[in-house]
Amino acid sequence: MDKEIQPTDEQLVAKAKAGDKEAFVVLFKRHKNRIYSYLSRYLADDEKAQDLTLETFMNVYNHLKDYEEEGRFLPWVYRIATNCAKKEFRKRKLADVSLDQPSAEGSDESIGDMIADEMQRPDHTAMRGEIREIIEKALLKLSEKYRHALLLCDVEGFTHEEAAGILNTNAKTVGTHVLRARKILYKFLLKLKDEF
Numbered sequence: 001m002d003k004e005i006q007p008t009d010e011q012l013v014a015k016a017k018a019g020d021k022e023a024f025v026v027l028f029k030r031h032k033n034r035i036y037s038y039l040s041r042y043l044a045d046d047e048k049a050q051d052l053t054l055e056t057f058m059n060v061y062n063h064l065k066d067y068e069e070e071g072r073f074l075p076w077v078y079r080i081a082t083n084c085a086k087k088e089f090r091k092r093k094l095a096d097v098s099l100d101q102p103s104a105e106g107s108d109e110s111i112g113d114m115i116a117d118e119m120q121r122p123d124h125t126a127m128r129g130e131i132r133e134i135i136e137k138a139l140l141k142l143s144e145k146y147r148h149a150l151l152l153c154d155v156e157g158f159t160h161e162e163a164a165g166i167l168n169t170n171a172k173t174v175g176t177h178v179l180r181a182r183k184i185l186y187k188f189l190l191k192l193k194d195e196f
Contacts, residue, residue: 009073017064024064028057031074034156035081041151042085044136052088056081072165075158079166082148089144138188142181149177150185 007015007023009030015023035056040049059080069076139147145167152163153174160171160178167174 010070013064013067013073016061017067024061027060027073031077032057034074035077038078038151038156039081039085041136041139041155042147043088044140048088052081052084056084059084075162075166078152078156078158079168082166086144134189134192138185138192141188142184146177146181146184149174150181153178154182 007026009027012023012027016027032053036049036053039052039056040046043049043052056077060077063080067073067076139151142150148167149163152158152166153160158166160174163174164171
């Protein structure tokens with residue numbers, strides 16, 4: 001049984017740029033769940049994440065002619081999704097409760113794996129739902145820059161360099177933001193643990 005070789009993103013982009021709408025539909029179907037998942041975690045609002053996923057891909061389609069980053073299609077889509085999310089937050093005028101004060105003490109223990117596990121598994125038990133809700137609330141306590149860096153690197157699996165391209169910053173800044181976000185979340189979750 002030979003598996004049919006699937007076209008790469010770059011091949012589909014080339015076809016879509018040449019007017020092949022079916023190629024764009026394949027790109028949409030291939031990446032819509034990842035983008036939705038990212039936006040859902042970032043916004044903690046599934047309905048708005050659905051809307052922004054569609055808005056993201058409408059922007060991708062409308063700006064496909066401008067895409068020139070050979071081999072970097074998915075990070076480009078994430079950059080568009082990130083901009084849509086930032087625009088939504090500006091629209092909401094949310095006042096973040098900031099926990100951004102760097103902690104003098106902290107742990108090197110990464111909670112990124114825990115976040116990824118809880119966010120990716122579709123478990124339906126009440127306890128997992130509660131844990132997911134707690135993690136989503138904790139993520140919303142982070143500033144935008146820390147939340148974006150943490151989600152892109154620890155949950156979505158991008159390198160610091162790739163995340164830097166998406167966020168229009170440098171890899172060292174992304175690494176610092178990820179580390180600080182982990183420390184803040186770890187401290188927040190320890191505080192919650194003590195309350196239980």
